[in-house]
Amino acid sequence: MNPTSQHTPSQRPFPRREILLFGGLALVVLAVFASMGPAYATRMMVEAACYAILALGLTIQWGYAGQFNAGIMGFVALGGFSATFFSIPVNHAFWASDLPGRLGWVLLAIVAAVALVFAVSRIDRLGVPRWLRTLVTVLVALVAYLVVISWLRSVTGDIESQVDFIGGLGLPVWLGWIVGGVLAGGIGYLIGHICLGLRSDYLVIATLGIAEIIKAFLKNSDWLTRGTATISPLPWPVPDPGEVGFVTARALYFCVTAVLIAVIFFLLHRAYHAPWGRMIRAIRDNEVSAAAMGKSINRRRQEIFVFGCILMGLGGAVLTSFTGIFDPQGYLPLNHTFLVLVMVILGGPGNNLGTLFGAVLVYVIWIMSGPLALALMHLVTALGGDWFGWQPGNLDSRALQARVFVIGLLILMVLRFAPRGMIPERIAQHD
CATH class of the missing domain: 1.10.287 (Helix Hairpins)
Incomplete structure (x- = not known):
């Protein structure tokens, strides 16, 4: 037994690792505020909070139940469509x-x-x-x-x-968020009913293909979504920047996302430590033994898959409303599937707190790697121009490509030095 990962509730260790990691993360965020300005940093934090909701949806599927969902992009797009359809004006x-x-x-x-x-x-x-x-x-x-x-x-x-197209319903934004989660959960139920009997590698292929089908449908349904023409601007549940300014509006939006994360985190924490959570982990760790105890394996798998899809749809709706534009082409596997996966890997699958840490840290690295790479390229170009006569062009696009390199390097380092994540799952032992 590993004493650092398994303990009784009465012997819970002092969370030194968590305090140090979140303290360091707070310093990184403050450095972004100081260097990039409050408007830029506040936008970054709102988007990081939206991605945290997506990551929590993946961590209950993969971390709790061992279900690898490679179709996050599709559920994000469904949530974004619902938020758009319910909130834009009536045609x-x-x-x-x-x-x-x-x-x-x-x-x-x-x-x-x-x-x-x-x-x-x-x-x-x-x-x-x-x-x-x-x-x-x-x-x-x-x-x-x-x-x-x-x-x-x-x-x-x-x-x-x-x-042109059918337009929207002109209803409150939050209603579209709720329906987005329900819609993603409903599609997740149909997918789970068909695909959860597959092996893990086939489940990955199936969910990835279904996500592409959802994206293709939204992209080519001009009568419903305007397709590549996009829909904008999308209303916010708080006063928009034109009324109160960019910083205040984004700060208010961040407060809304923070409340959502707090509620989701509380519910997931209760579920994880309840008998239902222990049953899900028992199915993940030893399916044969769980079935021998009379547990309904397929039903529990479908429940956890649907719950995760609901969070992905909700996160996609919140993110799309914040960006202010619905563009089916803007939903990319790299941004809306692979990046969320990296967040869960770095934070720690099965640990809600670790997932939040990983979501914020990875998104900060993702956003800031572009400006930092651009500054470094300008420095190298200046030195190379003075010494060797270098005159490279198109540095902006090359700096954006550096994001992928940085994220890949980050994955290698985490898998090498912290394969269970920065804040690994801790399973309490109950006598």
């Missing part, structure tokens, strides 16, 4: 035409087609051979798809040509 030209009725009938036809295909897929219970059931199901699904997609293309083409 009165769309609602004043016959297009809503036509679109509604097409949506009902889609639901009916799905119900028909599902019913046909069950005809083997009536004594029909399975090979015949499969053949009939494929034929019915193909015909239903061709019919429904032709109707959908007709009405969406009219929407784009007549009113």
